[in-house]
Amino acid sequence: MTKKQIKLGVFLMGTGHHIASWRHPDAQADASENVEFFKEVAIKAEQGKLDMLFLSDGLSFNELSHPAEQVRFEPLTLLSVLSTVTKNIGLTGTASTTYNEPFHIARKFSSLDHLSRGRAAWNIVTSYYEAEASNFNQDKHLDHSLRYDRADEFVEVVKGLWDSYEDDALARNKETGEYIKKGKLHTLNHKGEYYSVRGPLNSSRPPQGRPVLVQAGSSEAGTTLAAKQADVIFTAQQTLADAQSFYKKLKDKAVAAGRNRDDIKIMPGVSVYVAETEEKARAKYEELQQLITPEIGLDFLEDYLGIDLSGYDLDGPLPKDIPPTNGNRSRQQLIIELAERENLTIRELYLKIAGSRGHRIIFGSPSQIADQLIEWVDNDAADGFNLMPPYFPGGFTDFIDLVIPELQKRGVFRTEYEGNTLRENLGLQQVPSRYALQQV
Amino acid sequence: MTKKQIKLGVFLMGTGHHIASWRHPDAQADASENVEFFKEVAIKAEQGKLDMLFLSDGLSFNELSHPAEQVRFEPLTLLSVLSTVTKNIGLTGTASTTYNEPFHIARKFSSLDHLSRGRAAWNIVTSYYEAEASNFNQDKHLDHSLRYDRADEFVEVVKGLWDSYEDDALARNKETGEYIKKGKLHTLNHKGEYYSVRGPLNSSRPPQGRPVLVQAGSSEAGTTLAAKQADVIFTAQQTLADAQSFYKKLKDKAVAAGRNRDDIKIMPGVSVYVAETEEKARAKYEELQQLITPEIGLDFLEDYLGIDLSGYDLDGPLPKDIPPTNGNRSRQQLIIELAERENLTIRELYLKIAGSRGHRIIFGSPSQIADQLIEWVDNDAADGFNLMPPYFPGGFTDFIDLVIPELQKRGVFRTEYEGNTLRENLGLQQVPSRYALQQV
């Protein structure tokens, strides 16, 4: 029997996912705005045959929060550049449905899909940064449930616009002068609750038919959207049991939404510290922990909790009754519960989550790391992982150089790309146009 | 005395500016969505030491109009790709103030400026395609004067966001843990008539301080915006006298707005047919004219006039009393007047303007072409030109191979780039941050 194959993405976050990574001696402190840095990482990721690169995004700069990850390239311009130094790897960019228009999003991702010949993916978010509202003419962030309601219609419009042209719509026949084939171009004429978009799109059908859709909601509304619309689902899960229950829940929801279990790939985030021995791997972690100043730690906690902690004793507990954020509520909850469960001081809390922003951290030799990854994949907890390297480039190149060969040796990871498009490499179906379907 | 230097941009429009260019035997019919095509043209343009590439844009597909130029890449994603195959040439993309938000525009162009190390330019348009409205939740296109009113505030917000960080704001000091220097990051807090944008931007100060601003308005409101905000002005002028009066008007308006005459560069569009002899150059034009089918010709006229011409005799006159378009009114007027003045039939009219979409066409040997370009520059009609090659690649490579050396020989065009940024090459001042100014 062939073994279940692991899907792997890498979450490119400036200098790395450890919040003090930019202070690491090997880090390029300006990585988040350094194009050469990103090119090198992208090339390395493709040498490692990873499925995709992932860029998160926000539409604000929050002065209270940790600045290192906030000053950054706009994802679609950067991914366009990265498309030129790679050939097979997927290019996933984040765009918010709350502060964008569906026409622009359909267009940008179609354009990236054409430029990269079928490697574009859209991470659909509803914006978890409350501060974004004030950059878009609004007094306050739209309510969580309203954001998700709008998101669903938004995604439907985008999918509709991508279907504007059938696969063979463009004749471009020099002899006859026929440019577009009659009947192969469709006007969407969408009039819904939140959006009214006529179409057609001014970009022909994307090479993938439909760029890959990624989602990371974890609330009830979030997982419903993900189960209905997404091909890939990101999530933060700390334990095997939690990951299994999330995995089952999402697959069940997908089936309830009329899809197959295999139509969605669930990829929890994981931060890997690898070295010859587990001890040496842990030493790398300790080295980064030493670099966390109280300022960095507090910026980070305040961002997640949505409150100002400056009045509180670092060596005392979190304040009681923190009001629910209108941003990423499930992560806020996770962190408050962690502090309570383990009885942590503020300092202990930020030190604890600093390494991976609430995602799973694993340590070990290449073989120990492989064991831990395979355990989740073999036990219905994951279809793959979204790698969150503690720091770049070292914390990432270690993974490519040490862990990838180990996974390949064990027969759970590709040695060559299966195809040219991201859909092919993820093992997802090509999506036919709704109009082509009608004709069958 | 050194001769006045000519500035040159090239307007990249799919297969070319002649409306039947896609049918030319040498054209790549799919050019508008072919990334390799654009890369080759960009490389050639840089070999010719041109100042900049220019991409126009629209946010709709109009089924009544000529389709060949409408199905195309989104400009910022394409320019990001082109930044990787070039080093010095400017990258100008169009974005509408009517169907965008200032935060997104400030961010995208700052990102492109960082990716290209100081080569980004924004062509500010208010959208001349009426159909765009229906893709952005609106029943009808905003009124012309309202569009320009909003545009002015929009541009002010964008400039403000680009000033969020002073040049040296990012300390990224690994030793001390200081990431952003205190007092060097500024919050815009803009609350205006149309926009309310807090800031700061999540992209540090663009390498050029301010990406180059381009505008092509020709109405009263349009030229006022251009004179106040733009560094480069595009325009369509047919005769020396018209070009001189436009040139004088814009420079005067710039001075009235408190700027120097040299702060704005006026670049009329020109379509050049060049060959060893004038006769051979004209033959190239005739070859393209032969390729215009009535369908192509009508699509094109209907787009500019904003009406359906299908009921009318091709060999009769235009209908009387064509209602004013809410799109590009000055161009509509230009075309109606041309038909009346020269007493043209519908067929004659589209054949006449098909070659250059209302822009100037010149024919000749390299030396004749140089004469005609220099005449305008030496007589206060232009600071340079926006080249509109009749077809790509041939109609463009001819210019680079034949005309550029002639211009260089005559000492009116650079043989090496003056600097690394577009501002430097255009001879424009670096714009200091408003906050740096306050401190002086």
Ligand SMILES: Cc1cc2nc3c(=O)[nH]c(=O)nc-3n(C[C@H](O)[C@H](O)[C@H](O)COP(=O)(O)O)c2cc1C
């Ligand atoms: C790996 C990962 C990446 C994410 N990236 C972004 C992002 O770039 N921008 C954003 O606004 N939200 C991002 N999110 C947040 C999710 O979109 C979502 O808001 C969050 O998981 C909470 O779920 P909920 O919104 O359903 O409560 C990310 C989440 C995860 C797990």
Ligand SMILES: Cc1cc2nc3c(=O)[nH]c(=O)nc-3n(C[C@H](O)[C@H](O)[C@H](O)COP(=O)(O)O)c2cc1C
């Ligand atoms: C060379 C050139 C390029 C232009 N490109 C665009 C464009 O890409 N998108 C657009 O909506 N308008 C474009 N325009 C139209 C102008 O922005 C402007 O609307 C037009 O010149 C008429 O001026 P007015 O709007 O002041 O009446 C262009 C005009 C010129 C001369």
